[in-house]
Amino acid sequence: MKGFLIFIFYIGGLVFLVNCQGFQEPSTRLLKPAPLPIRLKMKKTSFWIDDAQQALRGKIERSLNEGKAKNVILFLGDGLSIETIAAGRILKGQLEDRLGERSKLTFENFPAVGLSKTYCVDKQVADSACTATAYLGGVKGNYRTIGVNGNVSLNDCGSAMNPVNQVESIASWAQKANKSTGLVTNTAVTHASPAGVYSHLANREFESDYKVKLEGYNPAKCVDAAMQLVHHDVGKKLNVVLGGGTKRFLPNGTLDFYGNAGERLDGRNLISEWRQSKTGLAKSIFNVQQLIATDYNNTDYLMGLFAPEAMNFKTEADVVKEPSLEQMTEAAIKILRKNQNGFFLFVEGGHIDTAHHENMAQKALIETLEFSKAIQKALDMTNSEETLIVVTADHSHTMTFSGYSSIGNNILGLNTEKSDVDNLPYTTLSYANGPSYYKHFNWTGERLDLKNVNVLDKEFQYVSTFPSKTETHGGEDVAVYANGPWSHLFTGSLEQNIIPHMMAYASCIGDGLTMCQNPKARSSAAVVQISVILIISSLILTLFKNQ
Ligand SMILES: *[C@@H]1O[C@H](CO)[C@@H](O)[C@H](O)[C@H]1NC(C)=O
Ligand SMILES: *[C@@H]1O[C@H](CO)[C@@H](O)[C@H](O)[C@H]1NC(C)=O
Ligand SMILES: *[C@@H]1O[C@H](CO)[C@@H](O)[C@H](O)[C@H]1NC(C)=O
Ligand SMILES: *[C@@H]1O[C@H](CO)[C@@H](O)[C@H](O)[C@H]1NC(C)=O
Ligand SMILES: *[C@@H]1O[C@H](CO)[C@@H](O)[C@H](O)[C@H]1NC(C)=O
Ligand SMILES: [Zn+2]
Numbered sequence: 272m273k274g275f276l277i278f279i280f281y282i283g284g285l286v287f288l289v290n291c292q293g294f295q296e297p298s299t300r301l302l303k304p305a306p307l308p309i310r311l312k313m314k315k316t317s318f319w320i321d322d323a324q325q326a327l328r329g330k331i332e333r334s335l336n337e338g339k340a341k342n343v344i345l346f347l348g349d350g351l352s353i354e355t356i357a358a359g360r361i362l363k364g365q366l367e368d369r370l371g372e373r374s375k376l377t378f379e380n381f382p383a384v385g386l387s388k389t390y391c392v393d394k395q396v397a398d399s400a401c402t403a404t405a406y407l408g409g410v411k412g413n414y415r416t417i418g419v420n421g422n423v424s425l426n427d428c429g430s431a432m433n434p435v436n437q438v439e440s441i442a443s444w445a446q447k448a449n450k451s452t453g454l455v456t457n458t459a460v461t462h463a464s465p466a467g468v469y470s471h472l473a474n475r476e477f478e479s480d481y482k483v484k485l486e487g488y489n490p491a492k493c494v495d496a497a498m499q500l501v502h503h504d505v506g507k508k509l510n511v512v513l514g515g516g517t518k519r520f521l522p523n524g525t526l527d528f529y530g531n532a533g534e535r536l537d538g539r540n541l542i543s544e545w546r547q548s549k550t551g552l553a554k555s556i557f558n559v560q561q562l563i564a565t566d567y568n569n570t571d572y573l574m575g576l577f578a579p580e581a582m583n584f585k586t587e588a589d590v591v592k593e594p595s596l597e598q599m600t601e602a603a604i605k606i607l608r609k610n611q612n613g614f615f616l617f618v619e620g621g622h623i624d625t626a627h628h629e630n631m632a633q634k635a636l637i638e639t640l641e642f643s644k645a646i647q648k649a650l651d652m653t654n655s656e657e658t659l660i661v662v663t664a665d666h667s668h669t670m671t672f673s674g675y676s677s678i679g680n681n682i683l684g685l686n687t688e689k690s691d692v693d694n695l696p697y698t699t700l701s702y703a704n705g706p707s708y709y710k711h712f713n714w715t716g717e718r719l720d721l722k723n724v725n726v727l728d729k730e731f732q733y734v735s736t737f738p739s740k741t742e743t744h745g746g747e748d749v750a751v752y753a754n755g756p757w758s759h760l761f762t763g764s765l766e767q768n769i770i771p772h773m774m775a776y777a778s779c780i781g782d783g784l785t786m787c788q789n790p791k792a793r794s795s796a797a798v799v800q801i802s803v804i805l806i807i808s809s810l811i812l813t814l815f816k817n818q
Contacts, residue, residue: 669703
């Protein structure tokens with residue numbers, strides 16, 4: 272009896288200890304080894320069979336949704352490679368004191384997954400500009416160009432401004448169907464990925480007239496992204512624009528909300544022009560308090576610019592000023608969902624990419640978790656019967672996940688193995704290239720001994736095998752996940768530019784319009800016809816019988 276009581280106290284103490292652990296950043300906390308119960312269970316045959324049977328039953332019982340997608344949300348993880356997803360899910364689980372390897376990011380529960388081939392017209396390895404044209408416009412173009420086909424070479428503004436070469440995005444198709452549209456990003460709203468929603472640019476650098484001039488071109492001939500967002504066809508109809516980038520919209524000499532000078536050379540204040548050009552209720556905001564205080568029911572147009580250029584990484588953000596990707600997604604949906612015809616929303620998690628470019632894998636993974644939270648918010652706020660959610664990446668990165676670490680080992684830390692050549696430790700995550708090279712290798716080619724380095728510091732730059740000023744993108748396929756109407760189309764090995772065609776088909780807009788009216792719509796019409804005939808004939812029969 273005494274032994275039993277001690278046992279109960281012991282278990283109670285353990286439970287108390289586990290529950291008292293608040294959230295700490297991975298750099299400051301000591302990740303515990305994988306919890307014992309799951310590791311014991313994994314030794315049993317029955318665990319794996321039950322696990323597999325349960326997953327199989329879920330697949331068998333799932334019915335296909337061939338309804339019309341009233342709403343479409345595209346979540347773009349910039350640079351969200353498959354390695355980033357695998358490492359990200361492990362970090363998520365480890366931060367929750369669970370076995371990371373069995374953890375899942377929100378979108379890993381989606382029923383459909385495919386692979387997207389990301390090459391562009393002129394490059395094996397793509398950038399965020401030409402890929403935006405593919406996954407938003409349905410056409411592949413040249414490296415660094417946006418919203419234009421492969422007939423437009425870099426910096427050829429004449430061709431980019433020629434409508435025959437322009438590629439319309441799915442936002443334009445949705446607008447033609449009288450749907451509401453919006454974009455959310457944590458980079459500048461004029462940056463390459465969001466610019467794919469509304470612009471046609473011969474060079475992604477053309478974010479403002481100042482930047483056009485800086486590149487050596489004439490702003491009168493190369494209309495910049497900020498101007499296109501405020502005054503051109505698709506941009507001016509966007510109901511929601513949330514992200515960073517005040518500098519691109521304000522004249523030099525005008526200070527923004529944060530005290531930073533605008534950069535425009537044409538003297539125009541595009542933020543006030545944006546507000547004045549709207550016929551509905553339009554509001555421009557600059558911090559998280561204003562975002563939360565927004566009366567969504569009485570706002571038709573919302574522009575929130577929360578930083579002079581890109582917003583901060585999650586790890587550096589001033590949470591009193593800058594909203595999270597999740598908060599911006601929530602605000603966007605609250606405004607867009609008021610439209611009876613539905614909406615199209617584009618959400619970019621832009622800093623997965625920027626962190627990778629610096630070899631800062633920890634920050635890239637934390638941004639991945641932020642991205643996953645925003646997707647969970649969208650799932651919670653919408654109905655999967657009528658809302659198609661697609662999650663994908665524009666391109667990969669060079670981060671690898673390697674070595675033979677023991678199960679449960681801290682994904683951010685040193686591998687449990689050492690190099691069998693120089694006998695030095697190495698991290699489980701590493702890069703093919705990037706700026707970290709000189710921090711890890713001597714001129715004599717010797718490797719830095721990582722046992723004396725805090726690899727769990729969020730600024731730590733993981734080793735790269737050759738030097739480059741910024742780490743480059745990767746060329747292998749990225750994943751596409753889908754949930755909701757017609758999600759089962761998003762499987763197989765896909766060209767990246769089929770993605771908007773499938774979203775449009777599901778939603779019956781744009782190019783999907785002609786196809787989606789048959790045969791499915793026709794077959795359901797046939798069902799109605801047959802039922803009507805059956806009801807009428809049984810009525811007639813009853814009448815005759817009664818006579
Ligand atoms: C390429 O662009 C030019 C204009 O810049 C246009 O005249 C020409 O027709 C285009 N060619 C094709 C094949 O679309
Ligand atoms: C969109 O709305 C306009 C104005 O109300 C209307 O004329 C048009 O037919 C609508 N288009 C579609 C596709 O519903
Ligand atoms: C803004 O104007 C000031 C001088 O008034 C100049 O020094 C600065 O370089 C300008 N900034 C940009 C981005 O053009
Ligand atoms: C906004 O409108 C919805 C639907 O009409 C209503 O349920 C909600 O309470 C309103 N919210 C506010 C803050 O007025
Ligand atoms: C460079 O090599 C020396 C020995 O020659 C070693 O002591 C030092 O730690 C090395 N530094 C790095 C960055 O590898
Ligand atoms: Zn990039």
